[in-house]
Amino acid sequence: MVDGDKSAFLVGEASHGHHQIELSCATCHTEPFGGTEVLQDACTQCHQDELESAHDSHPRKKFSDPRNADLLNVLDARYCVSCHSEHQKDDTLPMGVTVSDDYCFHCHQDIADERESHQDLDYMSCGSAGCHNYHDNRALYEGFLTKHAQEPWLDDIARIGQANYASGHASKSREQDQKAEQEEGAVESKAFHAENPTQHAQWSQSVHEVAGVDCLDCHRDQQTSDGWITEPPMTVCSDCHQNESETYQQGKHGMRLAQGLSAITPSMARHEFVEGSGDLNHSCSSCHDSHDQNTQVAAVEACVGCHADEHSTNFVDSPHGHQWQQFQDGLIDAEQAVSCATCHMPRMTVDNLHAGFALKEWQENDDASAEAIEQSVFVNHNQNDNLRPNEKMLRSVCMNCHGLPFAIDALADDALIQRNFTGQPEAHVESVDWALDRLKPNKAE
Ligand code: HEC
Ligand code: HEC
Ligand code: HEC
Ligand code: HEC
Ligand code: HEC
Ligand code: HEC
Ligand code: HEC
Ligand code: HEC
Ligand code: HEC
Ligand code: HEC
Numbered sequence: 290m291v292d293g294d295k296s297a298f299l300v301g302e303a304s305h306g307h308h309q310i311e312l313s314c315a316t317c318h319t320e321p322f323g324g325t326e327v328l329q330d331a332c333t334q335c336h337q338d339e340l341e342s343a344h345d346s347h348p349r350k351k352f353s354d355p356r357n358a359d360l361l362n363v364l365d366a367r368y369c370v371s372c373h374s375e376h377q378k379d380d381t382l383p384m385g386v387t388v389s390d391d392y393c394f395h396c397h398q399d400i401a402d403e404r405e406s407h408q409d410l411d412y413m414s415c416g417s418a419g420c421h422n423y424h425d426n427r428a429l430y431e432g433f434l435t436k437h438a439q440e441p442w443l444d445d446i447a448r449i450g451q452a453n454y455a456s457g458h459a460s461k462s463r464e465q466d467q468k469a470e471q472e473e474g475a476v477e478s479k480a481f482h483a484e485n486p487t488q489h490a491q492w493s494q495s496v497h498e499v500a501g502v503d504c505l506d507c508h509r510d511q512q513t514s515d516g517w518i519t520e521p522p523m524t525v526c527s528d529c530h531q532n533e534s535e536t537y538q539q540g541k542h543g544m545r546l547a548q549g550l551s552a553i554t555p556s557m558a559r560h561e562f563v564e565g566s567g568d569l570n571h572s573c574s575s576c577h578d579s580h581d582q583n584t585q586v587a588a589v590e591a592c593v594g595c596h597a598d599e600h601s602t603n604f605v606d607s608p609h610g611h612q613w614q615q616f617q618d619g620l621i622d623a624e625q626a627v628s629c630a631t632c633h634m635p636r637m638t639v640d641n642l643h644a645g646f647a648l649k650e651w652q653e654n655d656d657a658s659a660e661a662i663e664q665s666v667f668v669n670h671n672q673n674d675n676l677r678p679n680e681k682m683l684r685s686v687c688m689n690c691h692g693l694p695f696a697i698d699a700l701a702d703d704a705l706i707q708r709n710f711t712g713q714p715e716a717h718v719e720s721v722d723w724a725l726d727r728l729k730p731n732k733a734e
Contacts, residue, residue, distance in 0.1 A: 301376030304385040309545050309553055316548055317375070325368055332369040339674075343425035343681075363395045364388065372423075384677050390417065406723040419680070419701035419718035428683040428697075434724040440692025478503040481517070491580035502529075507579075526573045532667045534573075540671035542571050561598040569595065588628035589613060603709035604629060610709070627690075633672045635685045679706075694721050 295312050303311035310316055317331045340348070351357065352367045365371045374387040381387055391412035401407050415421055421429060481504040482489045492498055507525050510516040523546070527534035538547035545553050556567035569575060576591035577584075593601060604610045609627035616626035675681040679700045687696035698714035699705055705714055 299376070302378040303375055304373075304378060304381045305383075305559065306385045307375065308559060309541065309557070310548050310550065313548050313550060325370060328370055329368055332373075336369075340424055344427055345424045346426050347423055360396045364392060366396075391415075393421075406726070419697060419716070420720040422678045422680065425678060425681060428680050428693075429720070431724045431727070434693070434721050435728060437688070437693035438721050438725050440694065442692055442695035444690055444692065478505045481505070481508070488580045491578065495580065495582045497582060521579075523572055533670045536674070537573070537670035540673040542575075542672060543670075546571075555595055560596065562595050563593070563597045566595045585617070585628075588630035588634075592629045599707050600709050601629075603707070603711065607709040607711045630668070632682060632686050633676070634668050634670060635675065636666050637669045637685075697721065 295314055298314070299311060302308065307317075317328060319331055320327050347366060349367050352361060361367065372388040372392070373385045374381075377387060382390070393415040394412040397415070401410065401412075416423060427433075485504075488504075492504070505517075507521040508517050508519075510518045511525070523534070534543075537543040541558075542553065545551065552570040552572060554568055554570055555562035573579075575595070576587040578586065589604070593604070605614075609631075612621065612626045613628050615621045616623060669675075675685050680697070682700065683693065683696055687700070691699075695714070697718045698716050699710060701718050702714045702716035705712060705716075
């Protein structure tokens with residue numbers, strides 16, 4: 290448990306989800322020889338909120354029920370490590386799963402017997418055909434499928450409007466600007482403006498200029514409270530942009546920073562990247578130029594400055610990429626365009642970090658209070674929040690523009706994802722048809 294290089298003790302490479310923190314042993318093994326309970330605490334520490342907001346279909350409490358005790362003899366589903374072990378990279382399935390594909394069988398044999406539609410299905414397919422997930426079934430419940438089953442593939446512009454609505458808080462601007470002018474800092478800053486014409490020119494075009502965030506608001510040495518630091522650390526941004534920083538540190542871009550480790554660089558990662566990008570340390574300025582803060586550059590150009598896998602490079606020539614180009618050319622509104630960030634960094638409300646803005650609909654379905662939803666909106670900086678299983682994108686992203694049947698098929702088609710959604714889906718998720726079928730009066734299944 291002492292400091293120092295622990296690579297010699299690593300019993301096997303970590304899974305795709307945790308490889309960035311694999312040498313930080315004490316993150317999971319918080320006590321040496323701690324065993325399953327200690328590991329369980331570590332898992333829930335980091336993942337509890339995410340699973341709760343996904344309305345986890347198999348929470349631990351379901352298995353504390355004595356009536357389910359016999360199920361646990363086969364597979365003890367109270368513990369995460371029963372299905373997500375570590376240090377076995379070669380035997381680990383996508384999403385860190387280390388239990389065999391047909392494990393649903395242990396507990397749900399009855400379904401195959403009771404439901405006509407399910408009779409000839411392979412247990413391998415329960416969790417892989419786009420029909421069910423183990424944890425997150427928010428977009429897959431029967432009621433949800435039937436409610437949205439008749440939607441056309443592409444919706445009218447009116448609904449498209451919701452996807453990219455402008456971030457709602459630029460209005461404080463002028464007032465703050467004037468206040469800042471009166472403060473000492475602004476006067477002090479004047480010299481720096483004159484000395485650095487390039488940065489001054491970029492900054493003058495930025496939202497920070499409008500909001501009265503001056504050079505010294507970022508460049509002041511926070512320890513001594515005066516003086517000039519050349520490279521302001523991320524904590525400077527976090528002080529003013531808490532939600533963005535917090536979510537940034539929950540995903541693959543910032544998870545090392547959350548553990549006090551050095552930032553991730555492409556050369557340490559397991560994806561394909563642009564040649565020459567290997568040494569770039571990830572930080573806010575990877576996407577946001579520190580002085581001009583142009584969010585359009587951040588939404589596509591910045592990403593493809595690093596990511597060079599097939600899916601990423603295919604974006605530019607995809608139908609969504611063409612929409613994005615039309616927006617850049619001023620032909621359509623921001624709300625109608627799709628960028629990398631539209632899918633990977635959707636907007637969400639402050640109160641509910643994981644539910645995204647599909648929250649409203651969800652709460653209405655749950656009959657919970659639909660009040661207190663008009664909070665401010667911000668961009669979720671955790672690219673992993675809706676990434677896997679990818680049905681998470683249905684509610685928070687695709688369904689703002691597309692109908693459910695089209696979008697669910699598109700997300701089940703791996704080749705289509707590789708082409709970054711160029712073309713119609715060739716996969717078909719049948720559960721939508723079955724759900725509709727069961728609504729027919731003569732079906733008593
Ligand atoms: C992301 C969390 C995580 C990190 C980080 C991590 N481990 Fe583990 N480790 C686990 C899990 C989960 C298991 C499996 C427990 C099980 O299946 O019962 C495990 C098992 C082990 C075992 C027992 C292996 C066996 O075959 O029984 C050892 C030894 C071990 N880890 C050492 C380390 C060392 C050393 C490091 C740092 C170099 C490390 N671990 C980092 C999660 C982690
Ligand atoms: C320090 C926080 C932390 C701890 C402790 C931790 N994880 Fe994670 N885990 C993460 C992050 C960050 C990711 C990557 C982002 C993501 O996929 O959501 C991740 C990813 C995952 C994934 C998804 C992998 C994928 O490819 O989508 C699973 C499953 C997972 N963790 C399970 C566990 C289990 C089980 C434990 C306990 C043994 C555990 N985690 C411990 C932070 C943690
Ligand atoms: C009975 C097996 C099983 C158990 C127990 C289990 N998981 Fe999972 N988990 C899965 C499967 C299968 C997936 C793949 C996606 C899916 O089907 O939902 C998954 C996916 C995940 C993911 C990826 C993101 C997501 O929302 O699906 C995370 C994170 C995760 N599990 C964390 C945990 C944690 C933390 C625990 C313990 C509290 C846990 N899991 C217990 C089977 C299990
Ligand atoms: C260890 C036993 C166990 C395993 C393994 C298991 N389940 Fe379940 N599942 C349960 C129990 C218990 C319930 C709750 C039953 C109830 O409420 O009637 C449940 C409920 C469900 C539900 C209804 C969820 C809801 O919120 O209404 C679905 C869908 C489901 N499971 C699918 C799956 C799929 C798909 C798999 C495999 C990927 C799986 N289960 C694996 C025990 C298990
Ligand atoms: C929003 C915070 C912020 C504001 C406001 C800001 N800077 Fe910076 N500046 C940074 C960061 C962060 C860096 C570190 C280099 C990088 O990553 O771009 C930096 C770097 C610099 C550098 C080093 C050369 C370079 O461009 O990397 C100079 C010179 C500079 N800033 C001048 C200024 C001047 C003059 C102003 C006011 C007109 C200003 N900055 C306003 C955040 C800011
Ligand atoms: C003194 C507070 C403060 C600091 C420090 C600060 N910002 Fe800001 N930032 C603001 C305000 C105020 C706005 C205006 C919009 C708003 O209210 O969110 C803004 C807007 C932004 C925007 C939105 C631009 C747009 O076009 O909508 C980005 C991106 C941004 N900041 C990034 C950063 C980064 C990166 C850093 C650190 C290098 C940083 N900010 C430091 C206060 C700050
Ligand atoms: C992976 C690229 C990336 C990184 C890294 C990144 N951002 Fe952003 N950020 C974006 C994109 C893209 C948008 C605009 C998304 C859109 O308009 O659809 C954005 C928007 C913003 C906004 C304005 C919208 C809002 O949420 O109110 C702020 C403020 C912001 N980022 C701050 C930060 C801070 C602070 C950091 C570092 C902790 C950071 N960003 C790191 C890509 C990034
Ligand atoms: C400075 C280079 C850099 C930039 C810029 C960047 N990324 Fe990343 N990205 C990475 C690295 C490194 C990883 C970690 C991959 C790993 O752990 O294997 C990553 C991970 C991801 C992941 C998770 C992949 C997974 O399998 O879990 C997604 C999604 C992603 N980035 C999307 C984006 C988007 C969208 C943008 C632009 C808004 C962007 N990235 C900008 C370097 C970058
Ligand atoms: C229409 C929505 C959409 C757009 C636009 C989009 N992606 Fe993705 N992206 C996805 C989906 C869906 C996945 C697959 C998730 C899964 O099933 O593993 C994905 C996966 C990824 C991954 C992980 C790849 C891997 O091998 O695991 C990265 C990195 C990524 N996207 C980056 C980007 C970048 C960069 C852009 C823009 C150039 C972009 N994406 C545009 C939806 C989108
Ligand atoms: C902001 C609205 C918007 C969002 C969000 C969006 N799309 Fe699209 N999508 C469009 C538009 C508009 C087109 C048609 C572009 C054209 O025909 O030029 C399109 C085209 C497509 C196509 C290509 C159809 C073809 O015949 O070539 C696929 C596949 C697709 N979208 C899937 C998705 C998926 C999956 C998601 C969610 C991950 C998604 N889209 C999110 C607006 C959107």
